[in-house]
């Protein structure tokens with residue numbers, strides 16, 4: 001049956017990917033799995049209409065439009081080029097950046113964010129996911145920037161941390177003995193996790209080592225505590241500090257790059273659950289529903305209908321508040337299964353992603369900040385040229 005076979009849409013590397021908005025929403029459709037085929041054959045619940053739009057084909061049909069719809073033929077490398085490269089570029093330009101993988105368990109979140117990390121990008125390993133590719137590009141860009149701006153004595157330090165939020169508790173994946181860490185906010189560091197391990201890394205290989213170690217600890221922790229890692233969120237953070245001098249002025253800047261693998265978005269059943277399981281179910285619902293509320297409030301704020309964003313209502317949103325809204329760039333990769341077995345969850349993910357698409361926060365302000373920076377750079381150059389001319 002030809003109508004069920006997905007059409008192919010190639011991804012374009014689009015330099016204007018971030019042009020209009022601080023939030024970009026990508027849908028990634030994974031291939032049908034063999035178990036789905038054995039249950040439902042190849043019956044699908046979605047049809048891709050273009051590189052930006054997708055239709056949920058059950059009743060009533062609903063069509064959705066996003067910044068990008070990536071079908072099952074899209075490789076890890078091309079997804080990285082379209083969504084990952086601009087993220088690193090934004091980070092180099094001083095924005096806090098955050099990428100979330102959202103979707104039901106089994107929809108491809110971990111495949112997208114990590115993929116085969118053991119081999120990294122060695123030998124052009126196609127299965128290597130977003131995070132190791134981001135590391136490589138980040139360090140390439142750092143190297144290049146240092147060469148270009150040698151006159152300004154540009155230097156970088158990059159520190160990595162890796163944590164898990166389970167049951168509204170923060171665990172340090174780089175130090176499994178540290179559990180129930182606390183969030184703190186102060187003037188110097190902003191929002192941070194107290195006593196969280198931060199390893200300085202000087203290249204992509206060292207960053208990848210931290211990722212591999214943390215991912216292994218996550219597996220051990222979930223086995224020991226008898227729970228699936230699909231019920232926790234993981235957050236890998238690169239804290240990038242840069243220093244440079246220009247016209248005798250010392251500059252100092254911090255930016256965060258967060259890569260987040262969210263808990264499965266399927267509704268957690270609290271009926272029948274008791275004790276720890278019940279608490280767990282309601283806590284998972286809490287951080288994902290708070291993420292939803294934060295998004296709704298950001299839409300209201302951008303429409304000037306509200307001021308309040310409930311970041312504090314969950315650990316996840318409180319931790320990431322600087323990366324959601326304000327001077328930050330967020331990418332949401334909403335992962336879906338194309339199988340009609342998953343139609344209901346797929347629709348719920350498409351609706352979540354659709355709401356996220358409506359955030360238009362601070363777009364003027366951040367545009368202003370960037371253009372003001374450029375303006376200042378230009379004026380400084382002009383000033384030194386004039387100073388040179390008039391000899392003072």
Ligand code: ADP
Nearest residue numbers: 029030031104105106107108109110111112230
């Ligand atoms: P999640 O983290 O959302 O629970 P996974 O990333 O573990 O889901 O994916 C479930 C299974 O589907 C894994 O075996 C994974 O390798 C496979 N898979 C997911 N996305 C893709 C894709 N785009 N291409 C090929 N296989 C995929």
Ligand code: MG
Nearest residue numbers: 109110111230
């Ligand atoms: Mg996973």
